[in-house]
Amino acid sequence: MKDTYESPLASRYASREMLYIFSPDKKFTTWRRLWIALARAEKELGLPITQGQIDELEREKDHINYDLAQEKERELRHDVMAHIHAYGAQCPSAMPILHLGATSCYVGDNTDIILMKEGLTLLRDKLVRVLAALGRFARQYKALPTLGYTHYQAAQLVTVGKRATLWMYELLQDLAELEYRLSHLRLLGCKGTTGTQASFLELFEGDQEKVWQLDRRIAREMGFAPDQVQPVSGQTYTRKVDAAVLSTLAGIAQSAHKFATDLRLLCHMKEVEEPFEAHQVGSSAMPYKRNPMRSERICALARYVIADGLNPAMTACLQWFERTLDDSANKRIAVSEAFLATDAILNLYENVAANLVVHPKVIEKHVLEELPFMATENILMDAVKRGGDRQALHERIRTHALAAGQRVKGEGKDNDLLERIAADPAFGLSRQEVFRHLDPAAYIGCCPQQVERFLDQQVRPVLDRYPDALQGTGAEITV
Numbered sequence: 001m002k003d004t005y006e007s008p009l010a011s012r013y014a015s016r017e018m019l020y021i022f023s024p025d026k027k028f029t030t031w032r033r034l035w036i037a038l039a040r041a042e043k044e045l046g047l048p049i050t051q052g053q054i055d056e057l058e059r060e061k062d063h064i065n066y067d068l069a070q071e072k073e074r075e076l077r078h079d080v081m082a083h084i085h086a087y088g089a090q091c092p093s094a095m096p097i098l099h100l101g102a103t104s105c106y107v108g109d110n111t112d113i114i115l116m117k118e119g120l121t122l123l124r125d126k127l128v129r130v131l132a133a134l135g136r137f138a139r140q141y142k143a144l145p146t147l148g149y150t151h152y153q154a155a156q157l158v159t160v161g162k163r164a165t166l167w168m169y170e171l172l173q174d175l176a177e178l179e180y181r182l183s184h185l186r187l188l189g190c191k192g193t194t195g196t197q198a199s200f201l202e203l204f205e206g207d208q209e210k211v212w213q214l215d216r217r218i219a220r221e222m223g224f225a226p227d228q229v230q231p232v233s234g235q236t237y238t239r240k241v242d243a244a245v246l247s248t249l250a251g252i253a254q255s256a257h258k259f260a261t262d263l264r265l266l267c268h269m270k271e272v273e274e275p276f277e278a279h280q281v282g283s284s285a286m287p288y289k290r291n292p293m294r295s296e297r298i299c300a301l302a303r304y305v306i307a308d309g310l311n312p313a314m315t316a317c318l319q320w321f322e323r324t325l326d327d328s329a330n331k332r333i334a335v336s337e338a339f340l341a342t343d344a345i346l347n348l349y350e351n352v353a354a355n356l357v358v359h360p361k362v363i364e365k366h367v368l369e370e371l372p373f374m375a376t377e378n379i380l381m382d383a384v385k386r387g388g389d390r391q392a393l394h395e396r397i398r399t400h401a402l403a404a405g406q407r408v409k410g411e412g413k414d415n416d417l418l419e420r421i422a423a424d425p426a427f428g429l430s431r432q433e434v435f436r437h438l439d440p441a442a443y444i445g446c447c448p449q450q451v452e453r454f455l456d457q458q459v460r461p462v463l464d465r466y467p468d469a470l471q472g473t474g475a476e477i478t479v
Helices: 007-015 016-021 024-046 051-060 066-076 079-089 104-140 161-182 199-201 208-221 240-268 295-308 309-318 325-353 361-383 390-411 416-421 429-436 447-465
Strands: 145-150 153-159
Touching: 007 325, 016 024, 016 104, 016 208, 016 325, 024 051, 024 079, 024 208, 051 079, 051 145, 051 325, 051 361, 066 079, 066 240, 066 309, 104 161, 104 240, 104 325, 104 447, 145 161, 161 240, 161 447, 199 208, 199 416, 208 429, 240 295, 240 309, 295 309, 295 325, 309 325, 361 390, 390 416, 416 429
Parallel strands: none
Antiparallel strands: 145 153
16 A cells, blocks of 8 residues: 555665564553553452453453454543543453553553663664764774864864764764663652542551552553652653653764764765765766765754654643643654654664765875874974074964965965975975974874773773673774
């Protein structure tokens, strides 16, 4: 069927793993697991629920009868009640105790937290793999001099590997933020219609300890620590949780956008390029083109995630008292699609980072075009040590540099600044003495050592924390 709109995030971009996390099957089987956890905890705490009822619920938890659920939703106009009836039709003996004491947000909100936890875990592993790929690249090119830029004007030299550490450092900050979000996610638990847990207090005949235990037991069964439950809430968990999670995803998007933008500029300069397959077409009109399509796609998706991050922020500030329903339609789109798009971004980022193509000769050519200007400070110091007047020589260099710049920009000729300086008797330096300052390696400062220290002290411990994420990448050997 191709006559109905389908989201490109599902059909083109996101991974199968992330698509499953936000699929109907995952959502509704999680609802059923939550209903089972509720029934089991209520039974253990003394309510008249039988093991047979729980066994019946267990048998049918993965067999979602969608046709009946859709039929009941058309009738009832309520998705949770529709699925209660559908589940109850499969489990008639358990129907009387299904959803006992709970409100819709018991399954809805707790499921959202569970799905975000799994989504963040998947993104965490992908972030680690991107770091590993960039780490291999950074170490390989730690000492290859390249032009550094400020204001997108040639400044002093850096190295190709050192520049990669700037991309990596932003990702490390994103990873730390993601780890924090993961460690601070809390289930809603069982809070009732306005967060008072009144229905459960009634069920347990005023025994508040059993009410507290209910939250803890459900959390444990759903893979959370007993204390990882919202301490207070209205009917829903605070929507600031969604805002914070999407802010984390937007941070990843910002970092990816920066990397992809830098790479697009480098591609224009023909210094570093993204991978380009043997039969890949760069343009339908111009067969010679090698457009940086993957990097452009990263930027496009990143802008979507950054903008989408505003959705839950607005939802959070517009919740009325204990809950309102204008969050529902928005959050089921905004949250899931932010995860799908961020997943797609990291898939692309890893592919590009692991297959970057470097052109050292082009880089060297560009360095040598600008190096005469950068060498003038060392030449000045050399001439002063031989008795020259620093201020007078500074003015001579300024005059020569302007003339050489005009030759390059106005006439399209080579930079002859050093020839001019060598021919100027004010410097007292031979041509050989002037040109010995043209070794690019003399202008990269501590770049190679910075790369080594960064990879060993900052990146290596992170990769060591997540060995499973790196299985098959070779990163555990080469980074």
